[in-house]
Amino acid sequence: MTQITSTMPIATPSPAPPSPASAPAESKSKSINAILEHVFGSLPTLAVLVILGGLAFWGHHTGWTVPKFSSIVGATEAKPDDWCESHGVPDSQCVECNKSCMAPVKDYGWCREHRVHQCAWHHPDIAQLDNPRQPTQEDFERAKQALALTARPLNNSRCQNYQRRLQFATADAVEKAGIDVMPALRGPIVESVAASGQLAYDTTRVLHVASRAAGTIWRVERQIGDRVRPGDVLALVDSAEAGKAKSDLLQAIAGLELTQLTLARKQSAASGIPGRELQEAKAAVREAQVRLKAVQHVLANLGIVVNPVELAKLPEDELNVRIYFLGLPAEIVRTLDPQQTTGNLVPIRSTIEGVVTNRDVVPGEVVDTAKELFVVTDARQMWLTLDVRAEDARTIQLGQTVRFRPDGGGDEVVGKITWLNPAIDEKTRTLKVRATVDNSAETLRAFMFGTGRIVLRTESNAVVVPNEAVQTEGCCRVVFVRDKNFLKDGALKVFHVREVQVGAQDEANTELIAGVLPGEIVATKGSGVLRSQLLKNNLGAG
Structure with a gap:
């Protein structure tokens, strides 16, 4: 009997509808969430509106003006009719407007030699010191050499800012402006490029090493990085040319010995020997000496130095062994077996002390005298x-x-x-x-x-100030020198504008070739505030 499978879809129960009691609660929760999202989403906009409102309030009450220099440096309050708007101090105390408050320093004008106005070297009386010392001849010579060495920044001979004086109402105002001071000092400085x-x-000091004789590399003794001294062996070359030269040396030594014995024998029997034979014996000795000398030269060209006189004194067996390993150092000879070693070996040596920085050779390689094998540095x-x-x-x-x-x-x-x-x-x-x-x-x-x-x-006794003390006011380099009476009770708080000729500069200090005497107090940190006032480019100065 065939089994029949039903394909009818099976019905699934649908979700029960929300109960009447839960529907209002869910709707209320969604409303609260929507309100919170709207509030938090509006916060950035509200913050911007608050800031703009505060800015408008400030601008309305300040007339949309920023603080002036006098307010920044903490000038004291003065009567409305006793205030110098230009210089930020009481008008009755303004040294710029009322010369009677502080007599100006005598104007000596432009110094052609040192390229500044009010040259302190020539006129030390302008220095803000109670007892300025007189410059020495060494001071003038030092300045002359510094100016002659190289081109220096030029000051404008027509500039009048050197006559300016910058004034604060109180010492607290100077401190509030962030101005620090230091004396110009004597000290060392180095001028460099x-x-x-x-x-x-x-x-x-770099040695390029090649073999002195053509042949085959028999053994390599040194590797890259090895330290060597003059005479150290770098490699051994099996050279037929060296073998022939050694053989010729043996023959030359033997030939010289034979001719010398013959001459000695004939000289001992000179009475019975014809003069011609004696002369021939002497000529034979000279000829043997020439042959020996020629062999010496051949060996020397191969880097092998020999002493024939010393070799001639050796017994025959020892002589043969010595010539067989001729040119090799004793420490290498001790590692060689005469039965398995060729007599044609020539050492490749370093002639300097250094380190092997290149090796371009392997044992068994055929080389000639033109190939570079090692570099010693x-x-x-x-x-x-x-x-x-x-x-x-x-x-x-x-x-x-x-x-x-x-x-x-x-x-x-x-x-x-x-x-x-x-x-x-x-x-x-x-x-x-x-x-x-x-x-x-x-x-x-x-x-x-x-x-x-x-x-x-290199100047060991230059006049130096911190780098931040030197300012450029447009056409001249200046420093701001504190008045010598600044610290006295009731004294006006004044800084004098002083042109300077700058020289060497390092990480910390600048040399003043001319313009300031050692001991004068100059503004360092915060000197830019004084520069701003000098240029009338300070905040709100107009």
Whole structure:
């Protein structure tokens, strides 16, 4: 009987409809969530509106103006009719408007020698010091050398800002403005030219080694990285030319010995020997000596030095062994078996101390005298090539000191300039300068990059100030010198604008070739505030 399977779909029960009691609760929950989402979504917009409203309120009450210099530095309140709007101090105390408040320093004008107004070297009375010392001849000579060395930033001889004085209402106002001060000091400074550089091996200390005789490499003694000394064997070459030269040496020694014995015998019997035979015996000795000397030269060309007199004294058996291994050091001979070793071996030696930096040979390889087999490098001294800007080229001379620091850290190394390219590179517009640097510690590597500083001048007694003390007010370099009476009770709080001629600069200090005497107090940190006031470019000054 056939079984019949039903394909009718099976009905599934549908979800029960929500009860009348639960429907209102669910609807209420959805409404609360929608309200919360709307509130939180509107918060950024509300925050922006609050900020804009606050800004409008501030602008309405301030007239849309930013604070003036006087309010920033904390000027004291003054009567409405006793206030200098231009300089931010009480009008009755303003040294710029009322010269009677503080007599101006005598104006000595422009100094052609030192390229500043109010030259403190020639006129030390302008210094803000109670007892300014008189400059010495060394001071003038030092300034002269510094100015002659290289082009310096130029000050404008027509600028009048050196006559300006910047005033604060109180000492607290100076502190509030963030102004710090330091005295100009005597100290060392080094003037140098910076240039990028690259290290390389000193090619006069790189030995390219080839075999002195054609043949087959019998054994290699040294590998890359091995340290060698002069005379150390790098490899052994099986050379038929060397074997023939050794054989000729044996024959030459024997021939000389025979002719010498013959001559001695004939000389002892000179009365019975014709003179012609005696002369022939002497000629034979000279001929044997010439042959021996010729063999010596052949062996010397192969790098083998012999002493025929010493060899002639040896017994025959010992002589044969000595010549068989002629030219090989004793430590290598001790490792060789005469029964299994050819007598044609020639050593390939290093003639310098250094490290094997390349090996291009394997045992069994046939070589000639033109093939480079090893490179030995003495890296205890290296070459540094610097690319100096064309505008600095005239200051570079042979023998100048170079200080070089590799990229990525490392100790500074010192060297001397040994070569200057006579031409400027057409593409880079730089001058190639080469210096020899010491690498006794062997911490430097060929092809390292770094920065070199060529020392132009080392001054041990320069006038220096912190770098931040020097400002450029458009056409001149200036510092702000604190008035000598600044700290006295009731004294006006004034800074004098002083033109300066700047020189060398390092990471911390700037040399002042002229303009300020040692001991004068200058503004350092915050001196930009004074510059802003000087330029009338401060906030809200108009």
